Amino acid sequence: DSGVTQTPKHLITATGQRVTLRCSPRSGDLSVYWYQQSLDQGLQFLIQYYNGEERAKGNILERFSAQQFPDLHSELNLSSLELGDSALYFCASSVDLGITEKLFFGSGTQLSVL
Amino acid sequence: GENVEQHPSTLSVQEGDSAVIKCTYSDSASNYFPWYKQELGKGPQLIIDIRSNVGEKKDQRIAVTLNKTAKHFSLHITETQPEDSAVYFCAASRGNQGGKLIFGQGTELSVKP
Numbered sequence: 001d002s003g004v005t006q007t008p009k010h011l012i013t014a015t016g017q018r019v020t021l022r023c024s025p026r027s028g029d030l031s032v033y034w035y036q037q038s039l040d041q042g043l044q045f046l047i048q049y050y051n052g053e054e055r056a057k058g059n060i061l062e063r064f065s066a067q068q069f070p071d072l073h074s075e076l077n078l079s080s081l082e083l084g085d086s087a088l089y090f091c092a093s094s095v096d097l098g099i100t101e102k103l104f105f106g107s108g109t110q111l112s113v114l
Numbered sequence: 115g116e117n118v119e120q121h122p123s124t125l126s127v128q129e130g131d132s133a134v135i136k137c138t139y140s141d142s143a144s145n146y147f148p149w150y151k152q153e154l155g156k157g158p159q160l161i162i163d164i165r166s167n168v169g170e171k172k173d174q175r176i177a178v179t180l181n182k183t184a185k186h187f188s189l190h191i192t193e194t195q196p197e198d199s200a201v202y203f204c205a206a207s208r209g210n211q212g213g214k215l216i217f218g219q220g221t222e223l224s225v226k227p
Contacts, residue, residue, distance in 0.1 A: 002157060033214075043158070043203060043217040056214050090157050101207075102148070103215070105157030 003027065004106035006091050012112045018079040021109045023091030025072055031055070031094045032074040033103060034066055038087040049074055050096070081113045116141040118206050120218025127194050128226055135221045137204035138186040144206040147180060147187050148215065152201045161202075162189070194225045 003026035013019055025032050034046040036059075045058035049068035060066075063081075068074040078085060088110050092103040117140040127133050139147075145166035150158035164171045164178045164187065171178050175194075180187040191198055201222050205215040 002159070004157070042219045043205075043215075045214050045216070048214065058214060092157075101146075102160055102163065103158075105150075105159065107155070107157050 002104040002106060004091055004093050004104050006089075006106035006109050008109060009107065010110045010112075012114065013081060014114055015081055015083060017081050017113075018077065019081065019111065021076040021078070021089055021091075021111075023074045023076070023093075023106060025074070025091075025093030026104055029093035029095055029104070030072065031096060031101070032068055032072070033092040033094075034060075034074070034076050035090040035092065035105075036087050037090060037108070041087075043090075046076070078111070083113050086111055086113045116144075116206075116216045118204060118216050118218040120204050120221060122221060123219065124222045124224070126224045126226065129194060129196060131194055133189075133191045133194055133198070133223055133225075135189045135202055135204070135223075136186060137188070137206075137218050138184075139206040139216070140185070141206065141208065141216070142185065143208045144185075144216075146207045147178070148205050149176075149178060149189050150203045150205065150217075152203065152220075154200075158203060191223075194223075196225050196227050199223055199225045 005024040030051045033048045046060040048056040066076045088108045090108045092105045094101040119138045148163035152158045177190040201220045204218040
């Protein structure tokens with residue numbers, strides 16, 4: 001168990017809908033990262049938050065947004081969902097913004113858009 | 115853009131044999147190279163990492179080598195066991211982007227008893 005909690009484990013929804021994925025980082029970790037895993041794109045970095053502030057952005061669509069709350073949990077919001085958004089979404093956490101970061105991944109949320 | 119190529123995509127070995135997975139990165143500014151193991155239904159788990167100022171690192175049956183000139187790094191697993199069966203991912207990142215990892219496509223390792 002990595003200590004990173006993601007809910008829900010599975011999510012099935014329809015095109016055009018909006019969903020929210022939740023992540024609780026390991027106790028004491030200030031950084032949260034979101035990754036998307038799909039068969040064709042592999043593991044892709046989406047966005048990073050550190051202590052409530054956005055720190056880095058990757059290949060995140062404009063339809064997607066995230067935030068990190070004062071208690072350090074994070075939410076990834078996906079809107080106007082398309083079939084291609086079906087993927088496994090991982091949250092990871094690390095202690096801080098050190099040069100090399102050991103990331104601890106949650107078990108992921110499997111999103112199916114029908 | 116930044117890219118990490120990983121080979122092979124699948125690897126099958128007999129229990130007790132060695133397994134080698136190779137990765138090549140494109141961004142010469144990369145200086146941190148972790149390896150992750152992903153088992154079915156779970157998230158990636160860090161198994162070993164290496165920084166660019168080190169050429170080799172070993173942890174029990176697992177070792178990683180780095181060739182900065184050629185921009186490639188490899189994972190070596192010796193005395194493989196069935197519980198080593200999983201998907202392995204290499205990754206690379208720049209020093210100031212620790213958590214923004216660029217992952218390879220993964221290698222599905224199967225260790226046959």
